[in-house]
Amino acid sequence: MKNLLVAQSGGPTSAINATLCGVIERGMINTEIEKIYGAHNGILGILSEKLVVLNDIFANAEALQLLCQTPSSALGSCRVKLADWQENSSEYEKIVSIFRKYHIGYFVYIGGNDSMDTVQKLSSYCKAKNIEDIKIIGAPKTIDNDLTQTDHCPGFGSAAKYIATTFAEIYCDCSVYDIPAVTIVEVMGRDAGWLTAASALARCNGHTVPDFIYVCERAFDTKKFLEDLKKKLSEKSSVIVAVSEGLKNEYGSYIAQSMHNEQTDAFGHKILAGAGKFLEEMVRREIGCKVRSIELNIMQRCSCHIASAVDIYEARLLGSAAADRAINGFSGEMACIQRIKNMPYEMKINFVNIDKIANKVKQVPLEWITKEGNDVTKELIEYILPLIQGELPVQYQNGIPVHFKL
Amino acid sequence: MKNLLVAQSGGPTSAINATLCGVIERGMINTEIEKIYGAHNGILGILSEKLVVLNDIFANAEALQLLCQTPSSALGSCRVKLADWQENSSEYEKIVSIFRKYHIGYFVYIGGNDSMDTVQKLSSYCKAKNIEDIKIIGAPKTIDNDLTQTDHCPGFGSAAKYIATTFAEIYCDCSVYDIPAVTIVEVMGRDAGWLTAASALARCNGHTVPDFIYVCERAFDTKKFLEDLKKKLSEKSSVIVAVSEGLKNEYGSYIAQSMHNEQTDAFGHKILAGAGKFLEEMVRREIGCKVRSIELNIMQRCSCHIASAVDIYEARLLGSAAADRAINGFSGEMACIQRIKNMPYEMKINFVNIDKIANKVKQVPLEWITKEGNDVTKELIEYILPLIQGELPVQYQNGIPVHFKL
DSSP states (O other): OEEEEEEOOOOOOOOOOHHHHHHHHHTTTTEEEEEEETTTHHHHHHHHHHHEOTTTTTSSSHHHHHTTTTTTTOOOOOOOOOOTTTTTOOHHHHHHHHHTTEEEEEEEEEEOOOOHHHHHHHHHHHHTOOSSSSEEEEEEOOOOOOOOOSSSTTTTHHHHHHHHHHHHHHHHHEEEEEEEESEEEEEEESSOOOHHHGGGGGGGOOOOOOSOOOOOOSSSOHHHHHHHHOOOOOOOEEEEEETTTTOOOTOOOOOGGGGGOOBBTTTTTBBBHHHEEEEHHHHHTOOOSSEEEETTHHHHHHHHGGGGHHHHHHHHHHHHHHHHHTTTOOOSSSEEEEEETTTTTEEEEEEGGGGTTOOOOOOGGGGGGTSSSSSHHHHHHHHHHHHGGOOOOOOETEEEEOOOOO | OOEEEEEEEEOOOOOHHHHHHHHHHHTTTTTTTEEEEEEETHHHHHHTEEEEEOOOTTTHHHHHHHHHHOOTTTOOOOOOOOOTTOOOOOHHHHHHHEEEEEEEEEEEEEESSHHHHHHHHHHHHHTTOOOOSSEEEEEEEOTTTTOOSSOOOOOOOOOOOHHHHHHHHHHHTSSSOSSSSEEEEEEEEEOOOHHHHGGGGGGGGTOOSSEEEETSSSOOOOHHHHHHHHHHHHHHHHEEEEEEOBBBOSSSTTTTTGGSSBBBBBSBBOOOOOOOHHHHHHHHHTTTTTTEEOOOHHHHOOOGGGGGGHHHHHHHHHHHHHHHHHTTTOEEEEEEEEEEEEEEEEEEEEOOOOOOOOTTOOOGGGGBOOTHHHHOHHHEEEEEGGOOOBBBOEEEETEEEOOOOO
16 A cells, blocks of 8 residues: 655646646545645645645545635645755655655655756656655646646646636726727736737637737837837727736846846745836836736736636646556656647647756747737637636635635 | 617726616617617717617627626716816706707716716706706716715625635635735725725635735824734734725825825826835835735726626616616616615615715725724625625636627
């Protein structure tokens, strides 16, 4: 008898709990797995032995169903990178000893780019040390959609659905007055513009929004931006623009760098505040019309009440597949989505060696950005469209969605 | 045969189109009304004769149903106050002549506080000039919930549902890391804290959020605020705070006044930017922990995909009632909601003389704010709870809600 361990790491999404659900479901149907453990706060909870047995908690379908409509990480999360084991192996030894203590034979780590780094390091340590009774598989999640090898990442579809819906609603809101006005909507994404591009899906039902899309893959040209706006304002009164949080100038510096103090988060990522606010001030100064900036902020990653059914389904499937892969004796891989075709959309799951994934970033291909650099192409819209389909039958109580709480 | 005219004015809400729907429905069932006209951009569209016949457009149930799931004003809006007719009656004469030209016998104006000023002025002009063949009735809408005489305002319930849901989701998002962090969420409301108070409804399903609520009815005490936060941070790691956009200090000045330039909107209202951002900087400086501010921005008034079914139903009913009242020969009134009881919730419609409503503001009663000034009472939660109940069967296409477009 071996036990299965699952943990969640990195930033919240609307789908990461569906992946947890998938892992638990796969664990439960295997009679050779006695206990399914969840670690609180990712790898930190393993190191500090903050483990909880999940079997009883999820012994009924309702708990699993609620889990799938609960945003963020039910087990908690962390933002921790392990040191290289070649330099300092003490944490690795500790993790393995805790795995042994709890008879953990299979470990599924759900997370984004930084979490796959942990999967890579831990599995390569086990391999180097000939530890063959611990199997480690990564399950992807990130609203940023920037993991390589997988067609797309769970969490992205729900964030994209929120963004497309919100742009359609913002269009309705901003079109009521007959006076020149610019609305700048800042979308998450430091290094990848996938989410910003998702704003284009608001056009699918006929709204002419956004008027321009500037993603962080292309150097941002202030002069061209102002020219774009002035031209559009001569044609219509309400102009709506989508911009990536991580817009950079031709020298690779964040355009809003001068606006904020140079704080960094736990990973050393720069804290960005204000591409939208920065451009708002610029438009006010240089054009002088009514201007507003909107930050979609964390709502774009936690608005699970409007999650994509396709996204939640795939996230759940990936969790099950990752657990299954570990149980079947594989290690050092990530569960990936392979797109078979678009219309009608079909996908399947495959597994890719984690070395090909960790610490790599998949950006929007430059050929999916228009030549002028102020919009995305039809191909990009067609790529995202299948991922935002379907709505969850969300359970409400007291007028608000019910969330699962551990 | 007389015609019915309807127009929308003021800021967008998720329910103002449901009221338009109600007006149209009431007009359609009356065989003595030949045409239902809609004016583009409120009173501006009347003055410039931008009128559209609505009968054919809404001759099928689907168009009306889509209208009710479309945020903002389908007819467009304006922010215009008429001059006093005693000083300058030229606009009033023009309006009456256009009414005569189009055989308008009944006019329903849907809007908030500034729009009810128009209803008041126009109906008092007609009364003074013995114009008895034009009947003018106001139908309320405002997410701010600050109109007097009516128990609450259409649009408020949907905004409150969005806010309560979003706070529950933000709670999930912000609770994943085990490090001290403050999240400050800025909610709309210059002079009334109803929407900020609605954040408390996130607690109904068991989430301990927000930890503190500061509404603009109470002078904001910076020192007390920092003390509140420090105390709470000693008890738990993630502290979430709701603040009104219009927080003022003991001298009645906006707390963020020093942060932004003193622009004013078309009504002379000060443009507020940044109670949340202002407090974020203060917490970073004075406490030094991780801190983030979130502006719910226009999403709180246009997220019709999560509208309150009760709100949309009442908004539609008020539109019908307002048109009915005008057709029955009354003028210079606003359709109001009277709450009969809370559990189970029951309401009815009544009409109140517009003089009692125009240019008055209903704030949160001070007895519904806790003594410490950092939360709201049970009574306030019980007042809002019935208004956020129920979800619309929203029609989606291409993964996003379908909106009606004129």
